[in-house]
Amino acid sequence: MFFKKAMLAAAFALATAAITTPAHADALDSIMAAKVIKVAVPQDFAPFGSAGLDLKPQGYDIDMANLIAKALGVKAEIIAATTPNRIPYLQTHKADIVISSLGKNPEREKVIDFSAAYAPFFSGVFGTKGIKVAGPDDLKGKTIGATRGAIEEQELSKVAPADATIKRFEDNNATIAAFVSGQVDLIATGNTVAAAIAEKVPARAPTLMFVIKDSPCYIGLNKDEPKLLAKINDIITQAKASGEIAKLSEKWLRAPLPPGF
Amino acid sequence: MIYKLQFGELLPYWDVLLQGLIFTIVLTVVSTFAGIAVGTAGASVRTFGPKWLGGVVVAYVELIRNTPFIVQLFFIFFGLPAAGVKLSETTAAFLAMTINLGAYSTEIIRAGIEAVPKGHIEAGVSLAMTKWEVLRHIILKQAFQKIYPALSSQIIIVMLGSAVVSQISAQDLTYAANFVASRNFRNFEVYLFAALAYLLLAMLTRSLLRGLGRILFKAK
Numbered sequence: 001m002f003f004k005k006a007m008l009a010a011a012f013a014l015a016t017a018a019i020t021t022p023a024h025a026d027a028l029d030s031i032m033a034a035k036v037i038k039v040a041v042p043q044d045f046a047p048f049g050s051a052g053l054d055l056k057p058q059g060y061d062i063d064m065a066n067l068i069a070k071a072l073g074v075k076a077e078i079i080a081a082t083t084p085n086r087i088p089y090l091q092t093h094k095a096d097i098v099i100s101s102l103g104k105n106p107e108r109e110k111v112i113d114f115s116a117a118y119a120p121f122f123s124g125v126f127g128t129k130g131i132k133v134a135g136p137d138d139l140k141g142k143t144i145g146a147t148r149g150a151i152e153e154q155e156l157s158k159v160a161p162a163d164a165t166i167k168r169f170e171d172n173n174a175t176i177a178a179f180v181s182g183q184v185d186l187i188a189t190g191n192t193v194a195a196a197i198a199e200k201v202p203a204r205a206p207t208l209m210f211v212i213k214d215s216p217c218y219i220g221l222n223k224d225e226p227k228l229l230a231k232i233n234d235i236i237t238q239a240k241a242s243g244e245i246a247k248l249s250e251k252w253l254r255a256p257l258p259p260g261f
Numbered sequence: 262m263i264y265k266l267q268f269g270e271l272l273p274y275w276d277v278l279l280q281g282l283i284f285t286i287v288l289t290v291v292s293t294f295a296g297i298a299v300g301t302a303g304a305s306v307r308t309f310g311p312k313w314l315g316g317v318v319v320a321y322v323e324l325i326r327n328t329p330f331i332v333q334l335f336f337i338f339f340g341l342p343a344a345g346v347k348l349s350e351t352t353a354a355f356l357a358m359t360i361n362l363g364a365y366s367t368e369i370i371r372a373g374i375e376a377v378p379k380g381h382i383e384a385g386v387s388l389a390m391t392k393w394e395v396l397r398h399i400i401l402k403q404a405f406q407k408i409y410p411a412l413s414s415q416i417i418i419v420m421l422g423s424a425v426v427s428q429i430s431a432q433d434l435t436y437a438a439n440f441v442a443s444r445n446f447r448n449f450e451v452y453l454f455a456a457l458a459y460l461l462l463a464m465l466t467r468s469l470l471r472g473l474g475r476i477l478f479k480a481k
Contacts, residue, residue: 168436170439182342
């Protein structure tokens, strides 16, 4: 009787141990099993992600997503996300990775992991011709538009003087609309956005006032996914060596990769 | 995986959230008074004014009632500057909310005015009351008594709809919540707090309006 009980207890203990052993599958395994990788990309930030004439997403980030999916041998599911909700999408597993001209900073590093850099990018304060702003201190008493949650908005909030007004908008389109309509004469945004505005609305062409941050773009992943991180970094290194990333830079940023990238 | 609520992460931003709450309250109060004033004027003009002016009111009401509030707001803030009218986001927010409430309350008050028995108006005129006295003491007073519940509901709707002004960077409670969420990524706690704040605000406003209604319309 005692032997039976002992065997039962041992079996139960083993079963429990088997359940509690971390059987947490790395995201890479679930991606390969499902044969789909869900990628969050921007839809309001040309040339990284915007809607083409056929309303399909197109841009540097979308091409990068397809490149990674091809290298993994899976299908890419492109999910459009706005600047404030791209990281929440990752955290809630609506997306496996975020390719959204994401910049690296300590606050974000607390909640997500970053891959190696895959695109060059710098952000700064731009304004209409004639405004004299050489550095953050010249922003005294001025109004600057920025997109909530973007790297340049976070950095600007740190360096702007106390009496500078920062108007935060919910997405890049609203920020651009504010600048183009004249609601703000200064905006903090990326070099690519400024170039796009200059091309479409020459009357309100933004000129660079000062650089806020030279911030190449990284791919965002959830924490504790070492296999996925290693594979993505691998793919990026190979794409750099084969010249595919240089091609993306020429196609979307109309500029070669900066030296040492 | 169980998510641990960390409300403590909201504490460093208490002043931002408080300022947002105050802005929402001020925005609601001012827009309510202005909107009801516009509504009363519109309803009176529509019922008793010249036909052409009534036509203008109809056009205004139909335009506002059949377009989304956010579109009206964006038009005022992003669109008007092209026509030379550049308004700050705070002015645009007050204006949009007043115009919006004005249109809906025009229809609500007009319903109340038309429900006032014609006999009462004739009695007032026969007592040698001026047109304005009749309007104020007989028509509007009874009209408001009848439509007060509908008007209160509309005020609450507009108050909750004020959350949209955060989209043009007006610094209301939702803007403050969005700002805090973009700094500490605690979306669950931030938006739970914002929802509770709006809930409390709505319940408070409802009791206030109920009490006001009792004082203004039952006691007299």
